[in-house]
Amino acid sequence: MTPDIETVVIGAGVVGLAIARALAVVGHEVLVLERHGGIGQETSSRSSEVIHAGLYYPPGSLKARFCVEGRNLLYAFAKENGVPHVRYGKLLVATREDEIPRLDKLAETARANGVADVVRLSAEDVKAHEPAVSAVAGLYSPSTGVIDSHALMVALEGHVRAGSGSVVLETRVTGLGIRDDGAFEIVTESRAGSEQRTVLTSRNLIIAGGLGATELGASLAGQAGYAPPRTYPARGHYYALEGTPPFRHLVYPMPSEGWLGIHLTLDVTGRAKFGPDLEWQPEPSYLFDDQEGARRARFVEEIRRYWPDLPEERLVPAYVGVRPKIYAEGEAPPDFTIHTEREHGRARLVALYGIESPGLTSALAIGDFVAKLFGK
Structure with a gap:
């Protein structure tokens, strides 16, 4: 048949x-x-709607291969099909001296993955790119961008x-x-x-x-x-920033244990948001909760590591995403x-x-x- x-x-x-x-x-x-x-x-x-460059993933992995190949394909497809996108570039920043070796290791990983345009930045260079950001060193990835998903x-x-x-x-x-x-x-x-x-x-x-x-x-x-x-559902919350942000690039802290940290991204219209956090769930849940302001306080603490002058009152709840992770917490x-x-x-x-x-x-x-x- x-x-x-x-x-x-x-x-x-x-x-x-x-x-x-x-x-x-x-x-x-x-x-x-x-x-x-x-x-x-x-x-x-x-x-986060980010077009990643390929900085984080182990050389030779499917993630590294598909990210680098997919990035180029995605920019071309978006241009050919009129899909809104912006190549903002990204600052990956070390906010403490003890993070610099990890920053340099990520630069090596990027080069091993074929990402040849990453530039090492001093604290002064970071300030020149983003005056509002505080960091001791950074990497600049000009091929990172965002897309209207x-x-x-x-x-x-x-x-x-x-x-x-x-x-x-x-x-x-x-x-x-x-x-x-x-x-x-x-x-x-x-x-x-x-x-x-x-x-x-x-x-x-x-x-x-x-x-x-x-x-x-x-x-x-x-x-x-x-x-x-x-599959282990992992919930991530996002906060939006009301008003015009003082940034021209995406800003990421140093990653830890497979989590990229609470980063700053801009959408294709220039609006800013922060997130996601990482919260393991037994079942997928899209409920945005913040019991007694504890979540907001954690966001403020993490964001102020690289943006000390964050006006807390401008942070507003945005949305929740759930990622289909295939590893448990701690793995x-x-x-x-x-x-x-x-x-x-x-x-x-x-x-x-x-x-x-x-x-x-x-x-x-x-x-x-x-x-x-x-x-x-």
């Missing part, structure tokens, strides 16, 4: 849409299934639909199976108008479900002993995890886990990588 559709992608976040676009470009008939009423309503729409996803969806693809919203995948002939069976429930259960089949399947990827992957475990990585962050037949024993199945930062930057590179796994 011929499958209903050639290729199904589960998840219409930025990575799922980028994969669908790349497959459509090489001629696949693609169907993207999304459980929410709009594209990118989980991790993809609740980030929603406009990006709309453009990617447009490419999918312009090819031989479609995106179906409000359709939750509730079950996965494999027929005797090797085709995938996908059980869905649609909330469009009324609850409707449907079973469709596909020749190829990509799981790009973000926070839901572990559950989906577990339902298609193949060879004995395979289990998808566990070392792993690389992007992309499972193929070698890991799970199923032909024509690709499952992606733990695609958090720099997932937005890496999306187009990940899309091209997955498309090549299938060929045409």
Whole structure:
């Protein structure tokens, strides 16, 4: 029996849409299934929207490779498709003398990753770039920028639909199976108008479900002993800065244990926000809470390490993002995890886990990588 559709992608976040676009470009008939009423309503729409340069990631890792490749692809795609973006540049600052060795190590990592434009800054150089910032040393990354993530996803969806693809919203995948002939069976429930259960089949399947990827992957475990990585939701809060910010660049503190710290970013209109913090959760929660002002106090303390004159009264709650981490609190962050037949024993199945930062930057590179796994 011929499958209903050639290729199904589960998840219409930025990575799922980028994969669908790349497959459509090489001629696949693609169907993207999304459980929410709009594209990118989980991790993809609740980030810092930063186009990373590739400073942090271990040389040779998928994160390093896809970030550097994806950065260049993303700038080109944004320009060609009219997606708002700004190449602000970023200051990564050391606020204490004991942070300087780590700063220099990151400069070495950047060069090893092929990021050749990073410039070492003295305290005076930092002041020249950003007079409001206090630091003993810094790195300047001119290729770091920001992008309108929603406009990006709309453009990617447009490419999918312009090819031989479609995106179906409000359709939750509730079950996965494999027929005797090797085709995938996908059980869905649609909330469009009324609850409707449907079973469709596909020749190829990509799981790009973000926070839901572990559950989906577990339902298609193949060879004995395979289990998808566990997902640990990690909540991050953002505060916005009211009024005009005194900054022309993004400003980042030194990272620690896989967390980039509470950094300053500017959106494409020049508005400033700070975050995210890092709060491990048993279940995803988008509730912005600040019991008795403790969270705000922590933000103020962290921000004043590099911006001593922060006017606290201008900080206002903005939004909360939840990242699909595949490591527990206290563990070392792993690389992007992309499972193929070698890991799970199923032909024509690709499952992606733990695609958090720099997932937005890496999306187009990940899309091209997955498309090549299938060929045409």
